[in-house]
Amino acid sequence: MENYTMEGRTYRYYGQEAPLYPFGYGLSYTTFRYRDLVLSPPVLPICANLSVSVVLENTGLRDSEEVVQLYLRWEQSSVPMPRWQLVAFRRVAVLAGRGAKLFFQVLAKQRAVWAQDWQLEPGTFTLFAGGQQPGQKMRAPSEVLSARFSVTGTARPLRGC
Numbered sequence: 001m002e003n004y005t006m007e008g009r010t011y012r013y014y015g016q017e018a019p020l021y022p023f024g025y026g027l028s029y030t031t032f033r034y035r036d037l038v039l040s041p042p043v044l045p046i047c048a049n050l051s052v053s054v055v056l057e058n059t060g061l062r063d064s065e066e067v068v069q070l071y072l073r074w075e076q077s078s079v080p081m082p083r084w085q086l087v088a089f090r091r092v093a094v095l096a097g098r099g100a101k102l103f104f105q106v107l108a109k110q111r112a113v114w115a116q117d118w119q120l121e122p123g124t125f126t127l128f129a130g131g132q133q134p135g136q137k138m139r140a141p142s143e144v145l146s147a148r149f150s151v152t153g154t155a156r157p158l159r160g161c
Contacts, residue, residue: 028131030060030096037129037145046120046153047161050106054129054145056092057099065093070104071128072111075148078155079115084126084134109158111151118158122151 036055044050056068068091071084087110094100111125112118128134130144 028060028064028066030058030062030064032064032066032094032131032143033057033059034130034143034145036101037127037147039127039147039149042148043150043152046122046151046156047108048151049108050127050149052088052104052106052127052129053101054104055099055101056094058094058096061096063093063095065091066131067091068102069128069130069132070106071134072106073126073128073134074111074113075124075126077113077121077123078119079113081113084128085110087127108161112158119155120151120158120161121155122153124148124150 034054034056036053038053040051040053041048052070054068056066058064058066067089069086070088072087073084074081087106088104090102090104092100092102106127108120109118112120126146126148128144128146132144134144134146
């Protein structure tokens with residue numbers, strides 16, 4: 001095998017075609033609402049980590065658990081990248097009618113792209129937070145919030161940070 005590209009070989013690279021059962025697919029006995037997605041800082045240096053917070057509310061009548069998922073999308077990169085990539089997740093138990101504020105860190109190395117070496121590139125990124133993948137169709141409703149952030153500086157090898 002000489003071609004190691006993943007384009008056309010995994011659903012993350014299929015373009016607009018959605019998989020039948022994507023990561024996070026399933027039903028719940030309750031409903032959840034996401035709100036107040038905050039990225040800090042919204043503009044960060046090339047080697048910096050991103051802090052993320054989001055509020056998850058159980059709007060249903062039953063206590064339940066939700067798997068909160070964070071996905072990252074590169075708006076422009078020098079090499080082909082997936083439509084989005086899972087960068088964090090957490091299973092959270094939330095009582096009926098209650099909410100929880102969750103905190104995550106997206107590390108600089110999670111933004112790295114492979115171009116003969118792991119590289120960090122400046123640019124614009126979109127972060128998605130929710131109980132499913134962005135754009136996923138499922139029988140149980142679930143929201144996916146999104147927010148953009150920018151990375152400034154000059155492209156550099158990951159090991160240079």
